[in-house]
Amino acid sequence: MKIHHKKTLAAGLILAMAGAACAQDVVLNHSRLSATAEVIYNDTQIPTIKAANEIDAAFVNGYVQAKDRLFQMDYTRKIAQGKVAELLGPPAISNDVQLRTLGFERAARRSIAKATPKTQSILQAFADGVNAYVAQNGLPAEYAALEIDQMDPWKALDSVSIGKVVAFNLSSDLEEIDWTIAINTFQQVGAQAGFDGTALFMEDLYRAAPPDDRVSVPGFLGMIGGVGKSTQENKAYSDFNVELDEVKLGMLHNIQSGWNATDLLKSFKRDSSDKGSNFWLISGENTENGLPLIANDPHLSLSYPSTFYPFHMVTDDGLNVGGVGFPGAPIIAQGCNDSLCWGSTVHPVDETDFFFEEFTVNLFGLPTHTIYQGEKEPVQLIFQVYNANIIGDGIMNNKENQNVGYTSGGLTIIVPRRNYGPILNL
Numbered sequence: 001m002k003i004h005h006k007k008t009l010a011a012g013l014i015l016a017m018a019g020a021a022c023a024q025d026v027v028l029n030h031s032r033l034s035a036t037a038e039v040i041y042n043d044t045q046i047p048t049i050k051a052a053n054e055i056d057a058a059f060v061n062g063y064v065q066a067k068d069r070l071f072q073m074d075y076t077r078k079i080a081q082g083k084v085a086e087l088l089g090p091p092a093i094s095n096d097v098q099l100r101t102l103g104f105e106r107a108a109r110r111s112i113a114k115a116t117p118k119t120q121s122i123l124q125a126f127a128d129g130v131n132a133y134v135a136q137n138g139l140p141a142e143y144a145a146l147e148i149d150q151m152d153p154w155k156a157l158d159s160v161s162i163g164k165v166v167a168f169n170l171s172s173d174l175e176e177i178d179w180t181i182a183i184n185t186f187q188q189v190g191a192q193a194g195f196d197g198t199a200l201f202m203e204d205l206y207r208a209a210p211p212d213d214r215v216s217v218p219g220f221l222g223m224i225g226g227v228g229k230s231t232q233e234n235k236a237y238s239d240f241n242v243e244l245d246e247v248k249l250g251m252l253h254n255i256q257s258g259w260n261a262t263d264l265l266k267s268f269k270r271d272s273s274d275k276g277s278n279f280w281l282i283s284g285e286n287t288e289n290g291l292p293l294i295a296n297d298p299h300l301s302l303s304y305p306s307t308f309y310p311f312h313m314v315t316d317d318g319l320n321v322g323g324v325g326f327p328g329a330p331i332i333a334q335g336c337n338d339s340l341c342w343g344s345t346v347h348p349v350d351e352t353d354f355f356f357e358e359f360t361v362n363l364f365g366l367p368t369h370t371i372y373q374g375e376k377e378p379v380q381l382i383f384q385v386y387n388a389n390i391i392g393d394g395i396m397n398n399k400e401n402q403n404v405g406y407t408s409g410g411l412t413i414i415v416p417r418r419n420y421g422p423i424l425n426l
Contacts, residue, residue: 023047032059032128035316039064048312048322057313058122058330062129062154065309065327070134071142072305073162073328074151079264080104080161085388086399087146093386093402097409098262100384101422104168108160110420115160123156126330130154146389150397162328169268170275170346174259176354177252179206184242184249198241248356251425255354258425275300277345296334296343308333355418359426366406367413367426379423380414 023045028037035052037060042048047064051057065073078084082100085092112120131153139149183201190197244252259265282293300307305327312322313332323335334344359367360376369376386409387399404410413423 028060028063030059030132032125032132046310046312048314050314051316053315053317054313054319055121055125057315057319058125059129059132061311061313061330062126062131063133064129064311066130066133066154067137069305069309069327070130070140073130073154073158076162076165076326076328077154077158080108080158080165082384083387084264085386085402087148087389089146089391090388090402093388093404095262095264096386097404098258098265100386101409101412101424102168103412103414103420103422104164105157105161106414106420108157108164111164112157112160120156122330123159126159127154127156147391147394147396147398148389159329162326166326166329171351172265172268173352174256176352177256180242180244181249181252181256182206184244187242251356254425275346277343279343279345294341294343296345298334298344298346354424355421357415357418357423366411367423370415370417372417377415377417380416380420382412382414384410384412386410 023041025040026038028039033051033056035056037049037051037056039060040048040050049057049060049064051060075084075087078087079095079099082096082098082105084099085096112123115123134151134154139151143149143151179201183198183206186197186201186205188197190200277296277298279294279296281295284290284292287293307326308324309327310322310324311332314320319337321332321335321337323332325331325333334342336342358371359379360369360371362368366381367379369378371377383406384404386402386404388402390398390400407426413426414420415423
């Protein structure tokens with residue numbers, strides 16, 4: 001790849017700690033590009049990518065994101081892969097076991113296989129751009145402290161895997177397990193102490209009500225067949241009783257404690273107060289230029305580098321889109337094009353389900369089938385190997401097998417009937 005620096009935005013002060021040098025505008029030529037492309041930085045250092053077409057723009061996007069955020073991108077994909085310890089060392093193994101069991105990368109493989117040819121081409125072009133940057137420039141300074149000077153090539157799958165992590169971060173919870181443990185506790189204590197534990201759960205501490213008509217879009221509930229009124233007429237929970245034996249209750253507690261003891265998963269839980277959004281709209285009737293305005297504030301946990309990556313793409317064949325995306329993915333998560341602007345928010349739908357399964361095992365004690373409606377259904381067994389970066393021994397790229405046993409995470413059991421869901425506790 002040939003890069004020509006067009007100009008340097010002068011920095012009046014160079015801070016040794018912050019590295020405050022301004023980025024340079026560049027012209028890119030590469031065999032992967034159909035024509036010369038440009039990257040232009042504005043006064044706030046947000047890149048504008050000018051390319052012949054969307055595939056070329058995706059390649060340049062990957063190149064520029066790698067230049068600015070490579071370590072962040074690599075770290076996030078290793079969360080999806082369950083390979084954080086390969087960066088940060090053995091202390092991260094417990095996170096990897098939980099993350100590998102959940103299987104973000106497994107889910108990404110199923111999704112990318114169903115993506116359109118155009119989407120797959122964009123993802124591959126982005127990956128090629130990341131790898132082109134690394135081939136020309138090597139790895140950034142963060143890796144030196146970890147005694148790493150090589151990284152696995154970026155794959156199209158990695159961007160989809162990051163999307164899975166982002167979605168999980170914004171929607172995951174242990175709500176069914178947490179609430180099942182809570183109502184079971186209330187009912188048992190209530191039976192001994194003489195109060196209605198179910199009512200305490202349903203009407204007080206975990207009270208929920210149907211949606212009403214106080215929504216941002218007038219008439220929206222009617223459009224989707226919603227009732228729009230809260231009623232107290234049907235108390236279907238009056239005879240609702242949660243019956244769990246000690247084994248099942250113990251399994252729920254094991255999953256809950258394991259999740260809460262894993263720093264990454266604990267930070268992902270949807271009940272965190274820093275996840276949500278606000279938005280407001282102004283009609284074109286009330287603006288100077290007659291165009292409507294939208295303001296969207298999606299507040300997530302502060303991190304460094306920033307959760308979002310801002311960029312703008314313009315192509316000769318008509319693409320003109322700008323906004324912010326997630327490092328490692330070639331998309332604008334929220335922003336504007338020539339026709340409209342869009343925002344995003346957390347949508348607290350109940351998309352996570354947990355099930356008790358009954359297994360048959362072989363002579364080695366390994367599950368071979370689930371029993372569903374009296375019939376045996378084979379499970380999938382995935383044998384896992386966990387490696388960790390050994391930091392401080394002076395040897396570059398030194399990774400060692402951590403010898404995680406089958407019952408400690410070295411074996412992942414997948415139930416195909418449950419949307420390929422993993423067994424969390426056996």
